[in-house]
Amino acid sequence: MARAGLSGERLALAGAELADEVGFDQVTVSAVARRFGVQVASLYSHVRNSDDLKTRIATVALTELADQAAAAVAGRAGRDALLALADVYRTYAQHHPGRYKASRHTPPTTPTASSIDGVVAGGSRGVASGQRRRVPSTSVLGTEYVAAGRRHSELMRAVLRAYDLDEPAQTDAVRMLGSVIHGYVTLELAGAFAYSAPGSAESWTRIVDSLDFLLHNWPERHPS
């Protein structure tokens, strides 16, 4: 039997492609196995379980997004940087809807390895008798995932430097921008803006311009 050359990374990549084609929710261990022309059980040598696969896909997407965001922001400042950054998310979501959805996949809060050990050690089940083939533990993967997330918020703060906000206004601004971008992209992807004028693209730039204006005139205390 010829080997298919599976690996955690290749599975994540294939899963990402599949997500863009049929939707992130339809990405299943079985579907990825089919894509490789391989038995389902074979994937479990490279991936802990279904959610592990999804988290890997999320990490791929988050990393790609951070790379593009970094490239877009480089050499720009102020409104240009803001628009470029925002456009990265919107464009990515349009070209890779499945990947974008994946990037919003929060892995279920598993108890930490130590807390598991704390409970299991001394129990009746053998400690190290778990898997046959070792798959990189979720915690190290989680690190990669978290790192990508951190890159995003740092890029956002970099863009905000031009607007000269002090704390806690800057944190508020980060949260607001993140909310607008994520919210707009999500709603647009869901088709919420498809059936009324003006076009979604025009609204988008005008909204970003409004945010630029708002950041330049961030209210101190009492607005209006």
Next chain:
Amino acid sequence: MARAGLSGERLALAGAELADEVGFDQVTVSAVARRFGVQVASLYSHVRNSDDLKTRIATVALTELADQAAAAVAGRAGRDALLALADVYRTYAQHHPGRYKASRHTPPTTPTASSIDGVVAGGSRGVASGQRRRVPSTSVLGTEYVAAGRRHSELMRAVLRAYDLDEPAQTDAVRMLGSVIHGYVTLELAGAFAYSAPGSAESWTRIVDSLDFLLHNWPERHPS
């Protein structure tokens, strides 16, 4: 055998409760059946399929949200109305995370009944031979779902009246507000704001105040 008294509505309600308890993604036809102490197949007399159940839950949530939003906006204007409306979404999402997630569930774009008929009629499969027990067709349900959605955007526009925006600025503002609210609530629910100061609640009111300011000073053309 005593009857459990199932109905489409009761299933949707039970599904909504279940969603808040275990998460919308864990809501399954099987789980709801278990909740009623009833065989799984029994539910299919009241619900077309799994997605139909989910869409009904979404409609429940969307309607509850619209009711609360209408009550919150009544008798208020300007910043007060804006904050009240925004708070409804945030509070609802915190108290009913499963329902809120459900409210964002977009039913898969099924071809309309007419287009299905257009294709199937004349084919080899009998037209009306479908179900044994008739369940309200998805299209009429979809109407209810769409109606609830419309209520939301109308409430938003009502709040915006105080700010005196003309088209297309008003549409832009509706889209921006919807994005911020949905985005913030989603990110907060995902725990994105849980691990850094300031608290999520303080950011929230300051962001809404900023939006109030922005709406009062909506830029005409060239910002900054």
Next chain:
DNA sequence: GGATTTGCCTAAAGGGTTTAGGCAACTACA
């Protein structure tokens, strides 16, 4: 070239979805 590792396989158990068809409990009406 032999030992070891590792990749993919078969087998099997468990759970969710959905359809088909059946009996019993309600409802309506004479």
Next chain:
DNA sequence: TGTAGTTGCCTAAACCCTTTAGGCAAATCC
């Protein structure tokens, strides 16, 4: 109040996805 018709829930069964256990053969390492 009995009986016909309707409706509610059941059993059975097919299909798909997940996950674990254990096995054979290809690749790799001296």
